[in-house]
Amino acid sequence: MGRGRRMKKQGPPAPLDESKITIYKNRKAADGDNAKAESGKKRRRAEVDEDEIEVKAVPKKKANKASNGKVEKVAVTKAKAKTNTKPAEKKSEKKKQVFQDSDEEEGSDEGTWETDDDEMLDDEFDDLEGVSDGSMDSQEDEDSVLDSDDEDHPRETLFSEDEDLSDAEEKLTAANIEGLSRKLDEAREAEEEEAEMELKESAMQTNIAGDRPDVFADAESAAQAGLAPDLQLMRTRITDTIRILGDLKSLGQPGKSRTDYVDLLLKDICTYYGYTPFLAEKLFNLFTPMEAFAFFEANETPRPVVIRTNTLRTNRRSLAQALINRGVVLEPVGKWSKVGLQVFESPVPLGATPEYLAGHYILQAASSFLPVMALAPQPNERVLDMAAAPGGKSTYISALMRNTGCLIANDASKPRAKGLIGNIHRLGCKNTIVTNMDARTAFPKAMGGFDRVLLDAPCTGTGVISKDPSVKTSKNERDFLAIPHMQRQLLLAAIDSVDHASKTGGYIVYSTCSVTVEENEAVVQYILRKRPNVKIVDTGLGDFGSEGMTSYMGKQFDPKMKMTRRYFPHRENVDGFYVCKLKKFGPSPVAKSTGETATSGEKKADKHAASADSTDGEMEIDKTPLVDEDGEMMELEGGAFGPFEDDEDAERIERAERNRLRRKGLNPKGVLNKPKKEEKKEEKKAEDKKEKEEQREKKVEKKEKAEKKEKAEKKEKAEKKEKVEKKEKTEVKEVKKSKKAGSKKQ
Ligand SMILES: C[S@@+](CC[C@H](N)C(=O)[O-])C[C@H]1O[C@@H](n2cnc3c(N)ncnc32)[C@H](O)[C@@H]1O
Numbered sequence: 134m135g136r137g138r139r140m141k142k143q144g145p146p147a148p149l150d151e152s153k154i155t156i157y158k159n160r161k162a163a164d165g166d167n168a169k170a171e172s173g174k175k176r177r178r179a180e181v182d183e184d185e186i187e188v189k190a191v192p193k194k195k196a197n198k199a200s201n202g203k204v205e206k207v208a209v210t211k212a213k214a215k216t217n218t219k220p221a222e223k224k225s226e227k228k229k230q231v232f233q234d235s236d237e238e239e240g241s242d243e244g245t246w247e248t249d250d251d252e253m254l255d256d257e258f259d260d261l262e263g264v265s266d267g268s269m270d271s272q273e274d275e276d277s278v279l280d281s282d283d284e285d286h287p288r289e290t291l292f293s294e295d296e297d298l299s300d301a302e303e304k305l306t307a308a309n310i311e312g313l314s315r316k317l318d319e320a321r322e323a324e325e326e327e328a329e330m331e332l333k334e335s336a337m338q339t340n341i342a343g344d345r346p347d348v349f350a351d352a353e354s355a356a357q358a359g360l361a362p363d364l365q366l367m368r369t370r371i372t373d374t375i376r377i378l379g380d381l382k383s384l385g386q387p388g389k390s391r392t393d394y395v396d397l398l399l400k401d402i403c404t405y406y407g408y409t410p411f412l413a414e415k416l417f418n419l420f421t422p423m424e425a426f427a428f429f430e431a432n433e434t435p436r437p438v439v440i441r442t443n444t445l446r447t448n449r450r451s452l453a454q455a456l457i458n459r460g461v462v463l464e465p466v467g468k469w470s471k472v473g474l475q476v477f478e479s480p481v482p483l484g485a486t487p488e489y490l491a492g493h494y495i496l497q498a499a500s501s502f503l504p505v506m507a508l509a510p511q512p513n514e515r516v517l518d519m520a521a522a523p524g525g526k527s528t529y530i531s532a533l534m535r536n537t538g539c540l541i542a543n544d545a546s547k548p549r550a551k552g553l554i555g556n557i558h559r560l561g562c563k564n565t566i567v568t569n570m571d572a573r574t575a576f577p578k579a580m581g582g583f584d585r586v587l588l589d590a591p592c593t594g595t596g597v598i599s600k601d602p603s604v605k606t607s608k609n610e611r612d613f614l615a616i617p618h619m620q621r622q623l624l625l626a627a628i629d630s631v632d633h634a635s636k637t638g639g640y641i642v643y644s645t646c647s648v649t650v651e652e653n654e655a656v657v658q659y660i661l662r663k664r665p666n667v668k669i670v671d672t673g674l675g676d677f678g679s680e681g682m683t684s685y686m687g688k689q690f691d692p693k694m695k696m697t698r699r700y701f702p703h704r705e706n707v708d709g710f711y712v713c714k715l716k717k718f719g720p721s722p723v724a725k726s727t728g729e730t731a732t733s734g735e736k737k738a739d740k741h742a743a744s745a746d747s748t749d750g751e752m753e754i755d756k757t758p759l760v761d762e763d764g765e766m767m768e769l770e771g772g773a774f775g776p777f778e779d780d781e782d783a784e785r786i787e788r789a790e791r792n793r794l795r796r797k798g799l800n801p802k803g804v805l806n807k808p809k810k811e812e813k814k815e816e817k818k819a820e821d822k823k824e825k826e827e828q829r830e831k832k833v834e835k836k837e838k839a840e841k842k843e844k845a846e847k848k849e850k851a852e853k854k855e856k857v858e859k860k861e862k863t864e865v866k867e868v869k870k871s872k873k874a875g876s877k878k879q
Pocket residue numbers: 501519520521522523524525526527543544545546549570571572573589590591592
């Protein structure tokens with residue numbers, strides 16, 4: 134799992150600039166060499182002291198030999214060979230067994246491990262405290278993660294009391310300062326050298342040294358040649374175009390506008406990375422050209438493998454110790470979490486170890502810890518996880534609640550709900566009830582009054598393209614209308630299911646694994662308008678991640694949108710994610726037609742509001758100004774940003790559908806009307822069929838009745854006949870008897 138060794142530590146990034154991109158490329162080019170060099174290096178291994186958990190550095194081979202009695206061959210994934218490797222080829226680098234998807238796995242039942250509960254729980258709750266304190270890790274030098282120089286960074290400290298490697302690695306002592314600075318100098322020199330080489334190389338390829346690069350001529354000649362695109366040249370053109378866009382005045386061709394360059398860049402991005410023009414543009418618009426490039430690049434590499442310690446069964450130190458004993462190379466995921474472990478290398482499949490089967494951990498992307506940390510569920514609360522399968526977040530919630538109170542883990546998909554049940558059993562969550570309902574209509578009708586609700590909404594998945602590259606081509610205009618529509622309905626139901634008077638909570642966390650504004654800030658903006666009884670509050674996730682957007686493409690959002698958090702693969706080296714925390718401070722508004730007032734009982738009001746809003750969107754909103762807990766007027770409308778109306782949505786969806794058909798070369802009228810005619814025909818057919826069936830049923834009934842009657846008549850006849858025969862027989866007998874008696878007398 135050499136690739137794991139190359140993985141960047143998860144944490145805030147260094148600022149992006151052009152040189153960063155060059156470095157990025159160099160790093161890739163150098164990966165091959167580095168990987169080789171590294172395989173020869175000493176590897177991290179550990180031995181665990183009986184009393185104290187200590188991780189000691191042992192040469193890899195030696196450690197393996199010690200544990201297995203022979204030298205194990207440690208798989209080293211080949212680093213990407215060249216910077217110009219086609220992304221599709223890069224992806225063919227299949228994940229190893231160790232990357233098994235926890236979604237699929239239904240675990241065995243509870244294990245028999247006994248752990249020190251207090252210790253585990255303290256560990257976990259320290260974590261939350263740390264989060265709300267806002268103490269976040271700063272970006273750590275990649276080298277500090279990848280290199281395990283035994284002398285400079287004694288591994289004893291890895292899982293020592295504070296459970297954090299980074300502290301130990303960052304600590305300078307008189308003894309190691311010289312070694313450390315020499316190492317840094319060497320690394321910088323090597324990097325500079327490589328950057329220079331790279332520049333020379335790319336200048337040679339395009340003959341642009343010192344000139345205004347003519348990327349258009351380059352593209353044209355490539356098109357004229359009629360050959361398959363040269364990906365190496367295309368990549369160079371992409372970086373050149375980005376460079377030109379950064380200084381159009383001095384680098385741009387006369388007569389060419391910014392739009393011309395952006396169009397060319399988007400075209401190249403579509404070809405190079407394999408996106409549809411629609412999605413490429415949508416994602417490109419989120420960033421500066423240079424950052425967009427970094428984002429598209431990051432989508433081509435897998436994120437680090439992370440496991441979450443299940444504190445209901447063990448603690449992170451014990452788990453790390455057990456896995457290290459199996460030859461797994463790992464380290465804490467970062468200061469921001471005390472339950473996450475980043476796995477660099479594993480000779481055993483992580484989804485099949487005895488610890489896994491005993492429910493000591495779950496394979497879970499680091500970013501998906503964040504919504505649960507923001508939710509901060511407390512022991513003895515009533516919590517709802519609206520879209521819970523396969524249960525990564527539900528099981529974490531349950532652990533934070535220390536298996537007390539009650540967690541409703543709901544999912545609309547039955548097969549996925551089965552996987553959820555499996556994980557809940559394996560991880561030993563005893564405070565959890567699984568339900569299988571459409572949350573849009575089920576909550577709060579079926580259940581309400583929760584202290585906290587998590588809505589980890591179904592989304593387009595633009596944050597997890599590295600895991601599911603099909604998103605690049607499968608998500609269209611229609612999806613970006615229909616999915617946000619569903620997200621809004623779900624979020625309204627989530628809000629209405631919360632008890633605003635909860636003594637401990639009253640919070641809703643909304644999250645998606647998508648980076649688009651339509652699914653994130655725009656959804657939140659919509660519900661702020663529809664539910665003036667909620668406000669955005671701090672997620673408690675500190676500085677990790679970036680602020681939510683307060684404006685986008687000329688639209689303004691609520692200024693508090695800044696408090697929501699965004700995470701990106703190229704910035705934090707985690708899956709793309711969005712987290713928003715809301716506080717409900719009053720009952721949900723009610724429909725005026727009912728004459729019900731907001732004071733007539735919150736649960737009743739919420740229930741009504743949800744059913745009205747979630748189903749038909751016809752509800753009238755009580756616009757009575759609301760003040761927040763501090764007596765301040767709420768900012769509700771989010772400036773110039775227009776409302777999202779359901780009717781408008783329907784129209785947009787129809788328009789998108791018409792465009793889709795036109796693009797396919799079909800006549801929308803013909804196609805869209807056809808189903809209506811066919812629908813009528815079908816309806817008629819169905820009616821006829823039903824009628825026929827009814828007639829047939831009647832016939833059968835009649836027949837059955839006739840048969841019954843006939844049977845009864847036959848029976849009656851037979852009985853009568855029998856009676857007559859019996860009577861005749863007795864008469865004959867009597868006659869005979871009397872005859873006999875007469876003859877005796879004579
Ligand atoms: C992003 S996934 C949830 C992942 C989950 N929170 C976890 O951490 O494992 C979204 C889930 O929403 C479910 N879903 C989709 N529509 C739903 C609805 N109307 N009501 C409830 N669940 C829904 C899907 O079946 C899917 O499992």
